[in-house]
Amino acid sequence: MKGSHELLAEEIYPKFEDCQVPIVLSCSEYFSLYGAVYLKSLLAHSSPNNFYDILIFTKDLTPRTEKDLEAILQNRPNISIRFVDIKPYIAKYQLKTHSHFGVESYFRLLMPYILNQYDYACYSDCDMVLKRDIAELTKIDIGDAYLGGCLDSVIIGAINDPHDRSFGADCSWNDYCQGVLGMTDPYRYLNSGVLIFNLSRFRKEFAVEYLLEFVQEKKFYLLDQDALNALCSEDIIVIDHAWNMTNDNGGHKIPYIRKAPEEICNSYFDARLNPATVHYADKFKPWKNPNEDLGHEFWYFARDTLQYEKILSRMSAEMMERLSQSLPSLAVRVVEPLLGIKGEWKRFIKHKSVWLFPYGSKRRERIKYIYRSLRK
Amino acid sequence: MKIESIVWCTQPCHTPDSAIISWQTNESGPFSFCQIEDDETNYYSKCEQLQILYKAWKEGIQADYLCMQEETVYFSHSTEAVSGMQYPCASQEALNHLVSWDDEILPPWSSFGQAIVPAPVDTRHMGFDTVLDYFTATTCLPQSAITEMKKVLECHATESLYYLNQSLLYPHQIFGFPQDILRQYVQWLFPLLEKIYHNMDTTHFSKEQHKAMLYFSNLLFGAFVHTHFSNQTAIGKKMFYCKWIQFEKSAPIFNYMPAFCTNNIAVTLSSSDYFAPYAAATIQSILDHASPENNYDIFILSKDMTEKNKVSFAAMVKEEGNVSIRIIDVSSLIPAQPLREEHHFTIESYFRMMLAYVLPNHDKVVHCDCDLIWQKDIAELYRIDIGDSLMGAVIDPIYAGLIYQNDFWKNYNTSILHIEKDMPYYNTGVMILNLSLFRRLYSFPYVLHQASIGNYVFCDQDLLNVLCADKIFTISQKWNVVAGATQGNLDTIKMGRKDIYKEYLLAQDTPYVIHYADKNKPWKQESCRKGYVFWETARKTPFYEQILFRMSHDILQEAAKDRGYRSFAKETVV
Numbered sequence: 001m002k003g004s005h006e007l008l009a010e011e012i013y014p015k016f017e018d019c020q021v022p023i024v025l026s027c028s029e030y031f032s033l034y035g036a037v038y039l040k041s042l043l044a045h046s047s048p049n050n051f052y053d054i055l056i057f058t059k060d061l062t063p064r065t066e067k068d069l070e071a072i073l074q075n076r077p078n079i080s081i082r083f084v085d086i087k088p089y090i091a092k093y094q095l096k097t098h099s100h101f102g103v104e105s106y107f108r109l110l111m112p113y114i115l116n117q118y119d120y121a122c123y124s125d126c127d128m129v130l131k132r133d134i135a136e137l138t139k140i141d142i143g144d145a146y147l148g149g150c151l152d153s154v155i156i157g158a159i160n161d162p163h164d165r166s167f168g169a170d171c172s173w174n175d176y177c178q179g180v181l182g183m184t185d186p187y188r189y190l191n192s193g194v195l196i197f198n199l200s201r202f203r204k205e206f207a208v209e210y211l212l213e214f215v216q217e218k219k220f221y222l223l224d225q226d227a228l229n230a231l232c233s234e235d236i237i238v239i240d241h242a243w244n245m246t247n248d249n250g251g252h253k254i255p256y257i258r259k260a261p262e263e264i265c266n267s268y269f270d271a272r273l274n275p276a277t278v279h280y281a282d283k284f285k286p287w288k289n290p291n292e293d294l295g296h297e298f299w300y301f302a303r304d305t306l307q308y309e310k311i312l313s314r315m316s317a318e319m320m321e322r323l324s325q326s327l328p329s330l331a332v333r334v335v336e337p338l339l340g341i342k343g344e345w346k347r348f349i350k351h352k353s354v355w356l357f358p359y360g361s362k363r364r365e366r367i368k369y370i371y372r373s374l375r376k
Numbered sequence: 377m378k379i380e381s382i383v384w385c386t387q388p389c390h391t392p393d394s395a396i397i398s399w400q401t402n403e404s405g406p407f408s409f410c411q412i413e414d415d416e417t418n419y420y421s422k423c424e425q426l427q428i429l430y431k432a433w434k435e436g437i438q439a440d441y442l443c444m445q446e447e448t449v450y451f452s453h454s455t456e457a458v459s460g461m462q463y464p465c466a467s468q469e470a471l472n473h474l475v476s477w478d479d480e481i482l483p484p485w486s487s488f489g490q491a492i493v494p495a496p497v498d499t500r501h502m503g504f505d506t507v508l509d510y511f512t513a514t515t516c517l518p519q520s521a522i523t524e525m526k527k528v529l530e531c532h533a534t535e536s537l538y539y540l541n542q543s544l545l546y547p548h549q550i551f552g553f554p555q556d557i558l559r560q561y562v563q564w565l566f567p568l569l570e571k572i573y574h575n576m577d578t579t580h581f582s583k584e585q586h587k588a589m590l591y592f593s594n595l596l597f598g599a600f601v602h603t604h605f606s607n608q609t610a611i612g613k614k615m616f617y618c619k620w621i622q623f624e625k626s627a628p629i630f631n632y633m634p635a636f637c638t639n640n641i642a643v644t645l646s647s648s649d650y651f652a653p654y655a656a657a658t659i660q661s662i663l664d665h666a667s668p669e670n671n672y673d674i675f676i677l678s679k680d681m682t683e684k685n686k687v688s689f690a691a692m693v694k695e696e697g698n699v700s701i702r703i704i705d706v707s708s709l710i711p712a713q714p715l716r717e718e719h720h721f722t723i724e725s726y727f728r729m730m731l732a733y734v735l736p737n738h739d740k741v742v743h744c745d746c747d748l749i750w751q752k753d754i755a756e757l758y759r760i761d762i763g764d765s766l767m768g769a770v771i772d773p774i775y776a777g778l779i780y781q782n783d784f785w786k787n788y789n790t791s792i793l794h795i796e797k798d799m800p801y802y803n804t805g806v807m808i809l810n811l812s813l814f815r816r817l818y819s820f821p822y823v824l825h826q827a828s829i830g831n832y833v834f835c836d837q838d839l840l841n842v843l844c845a846d847k848i849f850t851i852s853q854k855w856n857v858v859a860g861a862t863q864g865n866l867d868t869i870k871m872g873r874k875d876i877y878k879e880y881l882l883a884q885d886t887p888y889v890i891h892y893a894d895k896n897k898p899w900k901q902e903s904c905r906k907g908y909v910f911w912e913t914a915r916k917t918p919f920y921e922q923i924l925f926r927m928s929h930d931i932l933q934e935a936a937k938d939r940g941y942r943s944f945a946k947e948t949v950v
Contacts, residue, residue: 160580162518187580248684259516261580290925293684296691296918303920312921316928323932 012055013117015080019051021138021196022115024123026057026107031126032065033307033314034287039072040301041129043079050135052079055115057107059086072305089114093212105224108192109211112202119200124277125193127285129297132242132276140196140239146232148196150244152189152225153268154281157256159186167221180219181230187261188233192225193279194244196237206231241271248293250284287311288318379486380439384425385447389626390468390708392450392477426590433562441486443552447626450475451492451550452619459495459619460547465708466623469821474621485552485616492552493601495617496544507598508540515591516584524575525592529599533568536599538606546598550620557611565596627708630734635700636671641755642741646677646727652685653919653926654899655746659692661913662750663699670755672699675741677727677734679707688918706730711824720895721835728804728836729823732814739812744889745805747897748856749909752888757855760808765849766817767840768808770856771800773880774865776872788833793842798873802848804837805891806856818843853879857887858894859906899923900930 014020023042027035035056046052056069066083073079089110090103108123115121122138142148155173158164164172171179177186202211211231220226245268248254257268278297280286286295287302302308357364383391428444445451448466452459454476463470471477485492504510512522529536553561569589576588604612634640643662647655659674666672676689681703693699709730710723717723728743735741742758744750762768778785779801789795823843832838841848853876858865869877890906892898898907899914914920 157582160518160582160585162516163513251684258584259582262583262586265583290919290921291684294687295921296688299918299921312924315921315925319925319928319932323936326936 016051022053035126036307054081112199113208128279142237148237149190152191157260183233241267242276245271245275246281249282379441381443388629448623452621467627489554492618494620499543539599539602549597635673644675644743646724649680656917657914732811733820748891762849766844766847768849769802772803773869775801777868780871853883854888
């Protein structure tokens with residue numbers, strides 16, 4: 001099916017002749033602090049013999065932040081970083097969002113129609129650090145398959161759990177994958193954190209409007225990850241688990257991984273011994289609480305960035321937010337306003353209190369004592 | 377009469393004292409009569425526990441009487457144990473007390489050809505109507521495998537279905553069977569297991585699910601016992617219920633070898649999981665001053681160290697380097713009765729007392745607290761020859777002054793600690809321990825007993841001073857300098873012996889170890905003296921940001937408490 005991919009804005013061409021596979025990331029202004037750490041780890045493991053054509057899809061990065069991110073890559077001649085403003089594409093296609101998924105979820109799907117001059121691309125989330133040269137990933141040949149990616153061993157563990165009731169009393173992950181996603185083999189469910197896309201095949205077979213309709217119309221729990229699995233699971237290449245190794249996020253992931261088929265479970269633990277990436281997938285991030293599993297990998301690179309203190313400062317600030325969101329105890333909520341009363345009202349209450357607490361009485365002394373100690 | 381009693385273990389661990397227990401089995405070790413060929417396709421190769429029974433089936437049974445138990449499940453012969461109850465840890469003490477195995481126990485049963493089986497439990501007390509419901513809900517096996525099992529039973533062992541559909545459950549496969557009953561059991565069990573195995577689809581089985589045959593054999597054991605017992609067959613008439621108990625975990629036998637063959641500098645610390653970041657700073661300071669000619673064999677004794685922190689500690693050392701860090705779980709050695717915890721002496725400080733028994737292959741270690749920073753190569757301290765002393769330590773200058781300050785301490789010193797006038801009292805923050813002599817002089821039960829009855833103000837520090845009295849080698853004050861001595865402390869020290877005071881002042885100038893001994897810790901108190909030494913070192917560890925996070929969190933929590941923000945104030949700090 002011919003796709004309707006018009007030329008929007010200006011075309012993006014490969015920067016290097018010797019490197020036709022770009023590395024695509026998506027990053028918001030908020031996330032730029034952590035994207036900086038990712039880029040630092042990329043630089044640390046880069047080789048002067050390889051080329052890195054980095055494209056950052058964004059809707060709100062400021063020029064100042066773009067400069068800061070560029071600076072991390074130290075102007076190396078073999079590394080190029082370009083920023084692609086997605087806003088015009090979003091405006092054109094009117095994308096809906098729901099719950100905690102922002103428009104960033106759609107960037108992956110728009111990629112084949114923005115990067116018309118590329119045949120393949122590597123997409124990577126920013127909430128991870130690299131432990132190997134990412135150029136190796138760009139060199140993996142997925143042939144004619146739609147996608148190359150790593151199995152999501154956590155979800156596969158849930159699929160393999162006979163007692164899983166994640167979707168309700170009668171619906172497990174297995175039922176969801178087979179029923180809603182239509183996967184004939186749920187044990188090949190990919191995680192979308194690190195993917196190699198066959199852009200030309202996407203352009204050939206799916207019109208961009210069809211793709212976006214498909215995602216928005218069906219009830220996908222994990223939005224674009226599920227959509228990609230639903231569309232492409234028949235023809236995917238599974239790559240080394242080390243490229244998308246999740247940490248034990250919140251302590252919840254490894255129990256699920258242990259329920260996965262033995263081979264997949266073993267491949268995860270092998271990857272853990274020698275990971276290519278450490279992916280902090282899910283909501284417990286090491287920049288919110290450094291005590292996270294493998295959090296020290298993130299902080300090792302963070303310390304070397306100019307954004308280090310900002311990350312620390314935000315960590316404290318978010319802690320403060322949690323404090324202000326938690327309610328003071330009932331006693332405080334009731335008593336504090338009362339203690340703050342001054343002026344007319346105070347005189348009025350004092351006057352009226354004589355009836356219950358006569359001057360010179362023990363009761364009055366007692367209530368005065370309580371009042372004063374509360375004020376302290 | 378050849379009686380064999382096997383305890384199935386997954387690691388070398390304590391078992392009840394008994395002459396009859398002829399061997400223990402474990403995953404890697406060969407059994408004395410079971411040598412299984414390495415055949416990947418056999419289902420029993422994935423569940424070693426079945427191998428003994430499998431061998432008995434294939435090759436016949438040599439023993440006249442076979443008793444099988446597990447490292448955490450035993451028949452109990454103690455009047456104090458409650459049947460079916462779960463107890464915390466299978467320490468030697470607990471085993472002797474609650475399992476109370478006696479060599480007199482098995483022979484009567486065996487000579488009368490009687491079988492002992494575990495007393496059953498009612499599944500309805502656990503919320504399940506039938507044994508099958510319980511099995512389906514608690515096992516990790518997929519429904520397809522359970523359906524296959526039912527099909528096989530329907531064809532070949534219909535009487536077992538009665539067991540599945542009622543509520544009396546035999547939860548563990550522990551038993552004592554004479555030869556004839558054992559033979560009947562295995563000859564009935566394995567043909568069924570083989571049929572189930574061949575019909576099952578194991579393509580997507582997880583590691584746990586691959587133990588399916590073990591789970592099915594546990595279930596079928598119950599069916600075997602139930603069928604014979606309830607129908608009072610010839611076998612059933614010989615069966616007797618026996619009380620049984622379960623432990624949460626077994627107590628490992630400690631057998632750590634030195635990590636390096638030559639120049640092995642053994643160092644130990646004790647730390648809780650909460651204290652791990654600060655222990656990491658201590659270890660980092662050891663690494664900073666380490667010499668490449670020496671090999672550092674570091675142990676951390678802990679009762680609750682999480683996997684996450686173990687990984688972070690491992691990240692501090694390079695592979696193939698000259699440093700090894702190992703974490704020892706000593707929770708099985710902690711006595712049931714609580715030990716006195718006072719001031720800053722928590723249960724972790726008592727781990728010092730366990731060192732001689734936890735490291736049976738080490739003769740000498742340097743032990744230090746984890747709220748201190750090293751400024752010198754720890755190998756220099758290790759190499760100090762303490763001769764025939766039990767321990768080498770630094771004289772506590774503050775205590776030396778305390779005994780002159782008031783009568784309470786003077787009396788305490790003489791009557792409780794039995795330290796003669798002018799004999800020193802030692803601080804155990806940094807010490808060299810002569811483990812081989814310790815083992816010779818004191819047994820672990822004795823040491824624990826002394827710890828529990830002692831009415832010591834400074835807990836295990838006092839106990840060590842008492843146990844090692846007259847056998848303590850004095851080392852220079854520089855090896856344990858308390859940072860941030862207040863004026864009050866200095867005044868106390870001045871009241872003590874002059875030589876101790878002089879040495880203390882000299883040591884303050886060039887400390888080899890800075891010990892943040894007081895409540896005034898640098899990670900809590902910004903004004904802690906010499907705190908910058910701690911921070912310089914902490915910055916190099918993987919725990920640095922966690923320490924900063926905690927510091928902010930502590931400050932906010934204090935503020936929250938003051939302002940009545942109860943839910944935030946109660947949040948546990950990680």
